[in-house]
Amino acid sequence: LAYPAPHSTPPITCSPAHLSKPSPSRVCSPAPSSSSPAPPSPALPAMAESGADPPVASAGSGGGVASAETAPKKAGSAVGPVEMSRAENLQRIAQRKAQVRGYAHSKKLEKLGVYSACKADDSCKCNGWKNPNQAPNPPTVDVQQHNVASLSDPCRSCNHVLADHVSHLENVSEEEMNRLLGIVVDVENLFICVTKEEDADTKQVFFYLFKLLRKCILQMSKPVVEGPLGSPPFEKPSIEKGVANFVQYKFSHLPPKERQPMYDLAKMFLRCLNYWRLETPSHRRARAQTDELSAYKVNYTRWLCYCNVPQFCDSLPCYDTTQVFGRTLLRSIFPVMRLQLQEKFRKEKDKLPAEQRTLILTHFPKFLSMLEEEVYSSSSPIWDADFSGSDVAGAQAALQSGVSCVTGEPSSASGLSPGVLSPWRKGEEGGAAGEKRKLDESMTLEDAKRQRVMGDIPMELVNEVMSTITDPAAHAGARGTSLLSAHAARDEAARMEERRGVIEFHVVGNSLSQKPNRKILMWLVGLQNVFSHQLPRMPKEYITRLVFDPKHKTLALVKDGRVIGGICFRMFSTQGFTEIVFCAVTSNEQVKGYGTHLMNHLKEYHIKQGVLHFLTFADEYAIGYFKKQGFSKDIKIPKSKYVGYIKDYEGATLMGCELNPRIPYTEFSVIIKKQKEIIKKLIERKQAQIRKVYPGLTCFKEGVRQIPIESIPGIRETGWKASTKDKGKEPKDSEQLYNTLKSIMQQVKGQPSAWPFMEPVKKSEAPDYYDVIRFPMDLKTMSERLKNRYYVTKKLFMADMQRIFTNCREYNPPETEYYRCANTLERFFYNKMKEAGLIDK
Incomplete structure (x- = not known):
């Protein structure tokens, strides 16, 4: 040359x-x-x-x-x-x-x-x-x-x-x-x-x-890499798409302020990966199997030709590693990359900007642990070609461009479960007054049920109340008070430790098809030791056999690299349930909320797998724990589903737990606490609006020991309602409930006082009606909902019916005929509900 x-x-x-x-x-x-x-x-x-x-x-x-x-x-x-x-x-x-x-x-x-x-x-x-x-x-x-x-x-x-x-x-x-x-x-x-x-x-x-x-x-031609390497992209979905799916899959339920750091971590991870230098096949040969090494060598050559060399030889087409490679390459480099990244950040923590130090040192290790679980899981949905999230395209765009992927949802609504704030409806968005709210064709009955729980509280008021509430989990300054509080949730301390990266959760199991890595084997041995020490009446050989059985998996609780607890389980996907075999936390780590947080992680794992029932045989010492975790002796799953599958233990009690796929269990206690604070604030605001002062009760001075609550002057004006009407038993059979509600609806519509409520109010007859009444309701709309099987519980049916009466009394003066018809029909309705056994007499 x-x-x-x-x-x-x-x-x-x-x-x-x-x-x-x-x-x-x-x-x-x-x-x-x-x-x-x-x-x-x-x-x-x-x-x-x-x-x-x-x-x-x-x-x-x-x-x-x-x-x-x-x-x-x-x-x-x-x-x-x-x-x-x-x-x-x-x-x-x-x-x-x-x-x-x-x-x-x-x-x-x-x-x-x-x-x-x-x-x-x-x-x-x-x-x-x-x-x-x-x-x-x-x-x-x-x-x-x-x-x-x-x-x-x-x-x-x-x-x-x-x-x-x-x-x-x-x-x-x-x-x-x-x-x-x-x-x-x-x-x-x-x-x-x-x-x-x-x-x-x-x-x-x-x-x-x-x-x-x-x-x-x-x-005088343009360079084109030819041969058996193929052309980009080499695997679908790409790493970038998989990480975008992961963020959407794991964090879409979070409010925007809490979700944004996850996008930042994802972008940082992808950026690291795009500049990551792969180890050579000769260096990897010492610890890799032949088949794996062959595939790695192909990917290494592709990476050199399309990603690495073109960065300084721009006459070659250049691609980002995360856009042309997929799960295969990520699996081969993830363990080494994760360890070296964390080690590098620890060494250079003093060089990191103050505002990023907490994010990188505290949240990034947890982010990588969660991603690692999805990378190596054979059933993770994030790698499905048809994965669909609420805003996967937006998530991927945010990772590519660095633009924040925040929806138009009010930021003050952070931390609420779906049941507290429902999506805006047509009438609330400035739609034509008087237009009826129809059930979205794509909406399931459960979605519709969630939408109806909102109530008549104006959205502005909810946002105002939310702005006065501080979420202890979202602000580090409130950690001390939340943990020292007498009303702190059982799993609060464990949740905070997980956020700081002190503890980790991993689903592990033995495998006969491929050799488990050393770390997983060490964790399995640690789990065997924990179960053996904490369950002395259980034969050690039996524990060993089940922990290392490929059909069983264990959710391991790892602290400082050492297993301190876990739940061993076997999933029967075709039967729709999972059997919990062993559950234990080492004695010196108990009473810290680890057990509750461990079970909550297991629940979320099973929701992702589509298995919504737990069964277990609990001994006399474990019944209390399982009751706290939502288990009961009332088994919801048919006996035919589990007989012959679950292991029977002498002297133990069979307990079950049904999971709700809409509940984020690991954050459940935080959500409930926030909802209670919201209700408390709303009650305080309602009380502040009541200006009328009643004289004190004198009946107790006269020797009366007890009076009904409803007899207290002004109690009804505060919004209080007697709860006795809701104490009736809910029919277990949906068809039975449907037939009962259908009969009551026919009787209500046939009542003489029902004539004002048969159709929606026409705007021509009452121009300002829809300015005053935010949530209109009528018997025709209820009949359509009943026909579409919307009323899956009696509460939904009673809420809509009560809305008819409440709206009438709110819009019309007491001396009008409409007002009297509402009172008459209301009494008739509740009498029919009592006769049907849906509320107590």
């Missing part, structure tokens, strides 16, 4: 390009000194300084990423040294290409002639013009800038003139010539990489790309 005379670029050295231990470099960089002789090729601009190599560097044997590229930076923040180095390196490459493209036309022809075959005659095999005036030991200055060869200068190799080598460039445009000169610079850079590279696999890829680009100059 022939190369042009050297120029002013400094000589070349190679530096380590990995995060942990030193290894041969994958990228070349200029040496600090310029006094040594130059190599026989233009140098590759500096790609890495020793010990601080930037992400544009190629693979290192241990893998790694530049620290300055990890944490997202805010506008105006200082740029880290490594990030500056990377920017300088790319700038040097651009400057070198600009310098070459700025040559005079004759100089450009000379430069391209070096890589152009001789065309004097067909017998000449010279593949590049060689300058006859090149000195044997040239100085480091670019003498070619001053001694430009002419087209009549002969080639030192074939004696044909330069014009014979560049005759094909006579009619080429300046733009095309500049493109070819850019490839020339990339070829020279790759040549240095080939000569300095020590790893055989990487050297082979560099050499292939070197020949490819040289061929492109010769043929």
